[in-house]
Amino acid sequence: MDNNDLVISTNGLTKAYNGVQALKSLDLKVRKNSIFGFLGPNGAGKSTTIKLLLGLIKPTAGSGNVFGMDIVKESTLIRKRIGYLAQDPRYYDYMSARETLRFTARFFYSGPKNEIENKIDDTLELVGLDDKADRPIKGFSGGERQRLGIAQAQINDPDLLILDEPAASLDPMGRRDVLEIMEKLREKTTIFYSTHILSDVQRVSDTVAILNRGELVAQAPIEELLQGNGNAVYSLVLKGDAANARSVLTGQPWVSLVNTVSSNGSTSINVTVTDDSIAEDRLLRLVLEDKSVQVKEFGKKRYELEEIFMNIVGGKNNV
Numbered sequence: 001m002d003n004n005d006l007v008i009s010t011n012g013l014t015k016a017y018n019g020v021q022a023l024k025s026l027d028l029k030v031r032k033n034s035i036f037g038f039l040g041p042n043g044a045g046k047s048t049t050i051k052l053l054l055g056l057i058k059p060t061a062g063s064g065n066v067f068g069m070d071i072v073k074e075s076t077l078i079r080k081r082i083g084y085l086a087q088d089p090r091y092y093d094y095m096s097a098r099e100t101l102r103f104t105a106r107f108f109y110s111g112p113k114n115e116i117e118n119k120i121d122d123t124l125e126l127v128g129l130d131d132k133a134d135r136p137i138k139g140f141s142g143g144e145r146q147r148l149g150i151a152q153a154q155i156n157d158p159d160l161l162i163l164d165e166p167a168a169s170l171d172p173m174g175r176r177d178v179l180e181i182m183e184k185l186r187e188k189t190t191i192f193y194s195t196h197i198l199s200d201v202q203r204v205s206d207t208v209a210i211l212n213r214g215e216l217v218a219q220a221p222i223e224e225l226l227q228g229n230g231n232a233v234y235s236l237v238l239k240g241d242a243a244n245a246r247s248v249l250t251g252q253p254w255v256s257l258v259n260t261v262s263s264n265g266s267t268s269i270n271v272t273v274t275d276d277s278i279a280e281d282r283l284l285r286l287v288l289e290d291k292s293v294q295v296k297e298f299g300k301k302r303y304e305l306e307e308i309f310m311n312i313v314g315g316k317n318n319v
């Protein structure tokens, strides 16, 4: 990976609070224009990482760069180019969304003054709050409050958006809206967001890092992770007596595991293989040769992120 392509890069980044290691030697690489899901259960160290990147706290050891600048020495310059949504954004509830954005723009908008109102209108539209722009925030739903937070973070067209659990507290509709806005924004900026919700990561991220107890346990493009651990699993549904098919499959040197479940005269079989190219060529042929069964369904199983996550973190945490 070309280093000029990296928006965030950390090297052995470590943070201890009073001797308790919250983050252990983190090596993170976030590519420009990616939408990077930073996944981990509660207490994994996600917020600690975000605070370090923003220069709000100092590392105990290691280093980090954002836009090629040092997160300790150049944090003021870095923050000018970042939009940040905190985990629990607070507002003046008597103010409207428009007034709130005006207030934010006073501090963070660096474009021409006569453009501010247009910019506010565009941003309200982007997050779908244009029709509620002049109502007090007091009556806003959780999803609307989060979308306003994204609007605030986006007002100065940042080169990097950092969102701390942007959808965690929302109902499914609210989550969908926030994820859709993130999808739209990925064309304009790089998005680094933390979450403990697996399905959100699977839906919008292109790269994912998994943090567990302060340690990075995986970091890869999502497609790579979803391909699983190198083994492929095929699933079949057979009608008839599947005993022979089962023993033929079990006897193949490229098959490592065969699981069967029978009910109402049909049998579901999951076959884990160690050599996928042989399996592609031979597996279905072998079963079709067996005249005591009919093949009703055949397919390759796609790993769900949840399985991968549970495999990696060993099911030790409640997610």
Ligand SMILES: Nc1ncnc2c1ncn2[C@@H]1O[C@H](COP(=O)(O)OP(=O)(O)OP(=O)(O)O)[C@@H](O)[C@H]1O
Binding pocket: 017, 018, 020, 021, 022, 040, 041, 042, 043, 044, 045, 046, 047, 048, 049, 196
């Ligand atoms: N200021 C602090 N002082 C002491 N310990 C802290 C402090 N901040 C965080 N920790 C501890 O560091 C660990 C990591 O916390 P962090 O908030 O980074 O996790 P997280 O992944 O963001 O979790 P959550 O999703 O619950 O916010 C936790 O064990 C937490 O209790």
